[in-house]
Amino acid sequence: MLTISSVSKSYGSLTALSDVSLDIAPGEFLGLLGPNGAGKSTLMSLISGLKRPDAGSITLNDISTTNGDHQARHELGLVPQNIALYDELTAEENLQVFGELFGLDHKTLRERITEGLSAVGLEDRRKDRVKSFSGGMKRRLNIIAALLHRPKMLLCDEPTVGVDPQSRNAIFELLEKLNREGLTVVYSTHYMEEATRLCSRIAIIDHGKILASGTLAQLLEQLPSAERIRITRSDASLLALPELEALGALVTVDGAHTLAVRAGTQLSTVFQVLEKHGVASAGCTLTRPGLEDVFLHLTGKAFRE
Amino acid sequence: MSKSPDFKTALLMSTVLSLLRKDIRLFLRNKVAFGLTFIVPLVLVYIFGQVFGVNRSSSGPTGVPIAVVNESDAAVATAIIEAMEAESAFQVIHTWEDAAGVEQPLTADRARELIRDNKMRFGLVFPPDTMSEERFGLRLIFLNNPRNEIETQTVTGLLQKVIFTSAPQALMTSLKEQAESYIGTAETTAFYDGMARTISDAFDLKYETVRADMEAGVMNFGADDSASEEGKADSADASSFIDQIVAIENEQLAGADVKSPAATRVVGGWAIMFLLFSVSGASTALFEEKQAGIFHRLLASPVSRSHILWSKYLFNMLMGLVQLTVLFIAGQIMFGIEVIPHLPSLLVVALCASIACTAFGMLLSAIAPNPAAASGLATFLILTMSAIGGAWFPTSFMPEFIQSISKLTLVYWSMEGFIAVLWAHKSIFEILPILAVLLGMAAVVNVFSVWRFNRGNLFE
Ligand SMILES: Nc1ncnc2c1ncn2[C@@H]1O[C@H](COP(=O)(O)OP(=O)(O)O)[C@@H](O)[C@H]1O
Numbered sequence: 001m002l003t004i005s006s007v008s009k010s011y012g013s014l015t016a017l018s019d020v021s022l023d024i025a026p027g028e029f030l031g032l033l034g035p036n037g038a039g040k041s042t043l044m045s046l047i048s049g050l051k052r053p054d055a056g057s058i059t060l061n062d063i064s065t066t067n068g069d070h071q072a073r074h075e076l077g078l079v080p081q082n083i084a085l086y087d088e089l090t091a092e093e094n095l096q097v098f099g100e101l102f103g104l105d106h107k108t109l110r111e112r113i114t115e116g117l118s119a120v121g122l123e124d125r126r127k128d129r130v131k132s133f134s135g136g137m138k139r140r141l142n143i144i145a146a147l148l149h150r151p152k153m154l155l156c157d158e159p160t161v162g163v164d165p166q167s168r169n170a171i172f173e174l175l176e177k178l179n180r181e182g183l184t185v186v187y188s189t190h191y192m193e194e195a196t197r198l199c200s201r202i203a204i205i206d207h208g209k210i211l212a213s214g215t216l217a218q219l220l221e222q223l224p225s226a227e228r229i230r231i232t233r234s235d236a237s238l239l240a241l242p243e244l245e246a247l248g249a250l251v252t253v254d255g256a257h258t259l260a261v262r263a264g265t266q267l268s269t270v271f272q273v274l275e276k277h278g279v280a281s282a283g284c285t286l287t288r289p290g291l292e293d294v295f296l297h298l299t300g301k302a303f304r305e
Numbered sequence: 306m307s308k309s310p311d312f313k314t315a316l317l318m319s320t321v322l323s324l325l326r327k328d329i330r331l332f333l334r335n336k337v338a339f340g341l342t343f344i345v346p347l348v349l350v351y352i353f354g355q356v357f358g359v360n361r362s363s364s365g366p367t368g369v370p371i372a373v374v375n376e377s378d379a380a381v382a383t384a385i386i387e388a389m390e391a392e393s394a395f396q397v398i399h400t401w402e403d404a405a406g407v408e409q410p411l412t413a414d415r416a417r418e419l420i421r422d423n424k425m426r427f428g429l430v431f432p433p434d435t436m437s438e439e440r441f442g443l444r445l446i447f448l449n450n451p452r453n454e455i456e457t458q459t460v461t462g463l464l465q466k467v468i469f470t471s472a473p474q475a476l477m478t479s480l481k482e483q484a485e486s487y488i489g490t491a492e493t494t495a496f497y498d499g500m501a502r503t504i505s506d507a508f509d510l511k512y513e514t515v516r517a518d519m520e521a522g523v524m525n526f527g528a529d530d531s532a533s534e535e536g537k538a539d540s541a542d543a544s545s546f547i548d549q550i551v552a553i554e555n556e557q558l559a560g561a562d563v564k565s566p567a568a569t570r571v572v573g574g575w576a577i578m579f580l581l582f583s584v585s586g587a588s589t590a591l592f593e594e595k596q597a598g599i600f601h602r603l604l605a606s607p608v609s610r611s612h613i614l615w616s617k618y619l620f621n622m623l624m625g626l627v628q629l630t631v632l633f634i635a636g637q638i639m640f641g642i643e644v645i646p647h648l649p650s651l652l653v654v655a656l657c658a659s660i661a662c663t664a665f666g667m668l669l670s671a672i673a674p675n676p677a678a679a680s681g682l683a684t685f686l687i688l689t690m691s692a693i694g695g696a697w698f699p700t701s702f703m704p705e706f707i708q709s710i711s712k713l714t715l716v717y718w719s720m721e722g723f724i725a726v727l728w729a730h731k732s733i734f735e736i737l738p739i740l741a742v743l744l745g746m747a748a749v750v751n752v753f754s755v756w757r758f759n760r761g762n763l764f765e
């Protein structure tokens with residue numbers, strides 16, 4: 001449906017995206033996971049035609065989104081990273097403005113506004129000015145505003161930043177429901193739990209490069225080991241380090257060591273080493289690998305939120 | 306999917322109109338902007354109208370050009386002209402340039418023509434009968450085409466000052482000669498004796514002093530040179546006495562039937578200044594929308610940069626038109642400016658002024674890196690342009706080099722337009738050059754702004 005091929009974009013001397021290629025199929029819920037400054041927003045801007053790539057092309061159903069033509073825009077909805085609403089206008093007036101720009105007639109627009117507001121539980125705040133809304137309410141409205149013209153693909157750029165858990169859940173449920181109904185979603189985030197929970201496929205992006213993409217299971221398969229053991233740093237643990245290093249990849253971050261046990265190595269071997277050096281078992285936890293470990297594996301550094 | 310041009314135009318219009326409607330709604334909701342656009346200027350116009358209506362400005366114009374034509378052979382005429390030339394507040398002009406660019410001496414008729422055509426504002430004619438056997442005293446003709454009461458008052462006052470204080474000797478001598486030839490030496494002496502007695506009685510001065518001063522041709526009868534408070538009062542009284550000897554005929558050559566020319570300037574000046582503030586404020590709204598990321602949302606819709614800029618432009622133009630019209634109508638109510646009879650022409654001038662002012666506002670957001678810089682720059686430029694463009698006082702009050710800069714400001718041309726319509730009652734056809742200058746300025750500025758917008762990062 002959406003084809004991004006070999007796209008690069010620089011701001012002056014800073015390369016925000018380099019040689020990014022990605023294919024998104026209809027009905028997918030693609031997560032774009034990366035730390036701040038990875039280039040997620042830049043990629044979203046390129047897809048929605050706000051910026052032009054320095055090289056490469058982006059097409060939506062074979063229509064270019066980057067040539068300045070408005071054609072693709074009717075199929076795309078962008079939820080910008082910033083809350084893009086007029087504070088002094090009411091929820092309804094905001095939606096009216098943005099809906100009119102897509103050429104929706106008055107009646108259809110009214111219906112969709114009502115429908116959208118009730119989908120995110122804001123129907124009774126319809127006539128209130130946006131400046132009186134909480135951050136979470138604004139975020140919900142921010143999403144509705146991108147859906148009025150019924151796009152085929154929704155681009156959500158970190159839509160839950162600074163949101164209370166209740167609003168976050170409301171947003172998740174709405175997006176999941178829309179996705180089930182056939183909407184293709186591209187969802188950028190720096191929260192791994194969000195990507196894990198929502199996305200059918202995840203692309204990991206850092207320093208302007210897509211490092212890996214696939215389902216959660218596929219990404220985890222890339223890891224050389226299935227288990228990791230977290231060991232709280234202590235005098236005893238430091239003594240054990242040389243031996244532990246032989247058993248897998250060891251990283252020390254923030255007063256804890258994480259050992260990614262090499263495939264084929266018995267866990268019991270690890271525990272024997274720990275016991276030998278008198279490492280307290282209370283300081284050790286066995287964890288299942290997650291996206292954090294994938295990121296660590298791909299970049300050699302921890303994913304910091 | 307190729308769409309017909311008509312459809313595209315309709316879509317463009319509806320997009321721009323949607324954005325425009327949104328801007329109007331936001332404006333009406335923004336009490337500060339509303340107040341700054343209508344309430345504050347109204348109050349200021351009212352206050353300044355009162356101030357200028359009651360107290361005349363005491364500082365004199367510097368170097369006001371005045372055409373001087375001497376048709377008489379009286380010595381006093383030459384003396385007065387010399388005194389005027391010595392007075393820095395006047396710039397005495399004796400010649401004019403004909404079509405071939407050759408300097409020609411001015412005649413009274415030519416001076417009238419120049420003044421009627423707005424090429425000169427004031428003139429002083431010494432007619433052949435400046436001193437006449439039939440009449441006692443001087444006769445001068447003061448030609449003027451005042452844009453403004455204050456200016457006329459100030460120039461007239463200065464002229465009196467020059468005539469009464471700098472040329473009394475010549476005046477008295479001439480008067481004495483005239484009197485002697487008229488009534489004979491003995492009688493003249495007797496007349497002087499009598500007059501000195503009358504003056505000393507009337508002004509409570511010593512007879513001997515007045516008589517001696519008269520003989521010497523000194524006019525500030527008996528006042529000592531230390532210029533005490535009393536002395537000043539005396540010379541003021543003496544001036545009113547002279548007033549009756551020198552007859553200055555006032556000949557106003559244009560704008561004769563306007564009720565309140567000063568008010569036109571006050572209203573027009575403040576209106577244009579606040580219009581500039583309003584449009585620059587509205588343009589900083591572009592920055593707010595950028596910061597809120599709204600441009601991202603808009604530009605991801607079927608909206609282009611030019612839609613956004615056009616809607617802002619239209620909004621500012623409309624706001625300017627409404628603001629100027631409201632202020633001028635208020636001017637009619639407060640000061641009796643004849644606005645309603647000239648409304649169509651005024652609207653045309655106001656529209657062109659709004660277009661030019663909006664261009665200025667857009668320029669600010671095109672060149673300023675952030676809203677703070679934009680509003681700082683705006684304040685500086687608006688105050689400067691208003692001051693030198695003649696929004697606060699007539700440009701003729703200013704040094705010549707500033708007057709030449711005045712013409713580069715849109716404030717100057719807007720004021721010219723307002724005054725031409727409301728004061729000189731020019732028709733739209735006659736003010737076409739002024740409108741062309743305003744629109745030309747707007748066009749140049751806009752081309753530059755668009756170029757900057759395309760290069761800048763406002764929409765990034
Ligand atoms: N308009 C811009 N001008 C200059 N640098 C930019 C601009 N936008 C983003 N960047 C830089 O590009 C990189 C990627 O930014 P962005 O796409 O916003 O990342 P993300 O959304 O993943 O946090 C960052 O280093 C950021 O500082």
Ligand SMILES: [Mg+2]
Pocket residue numbers: 037040041042081157158
């Ligand atoms: Mg971002």
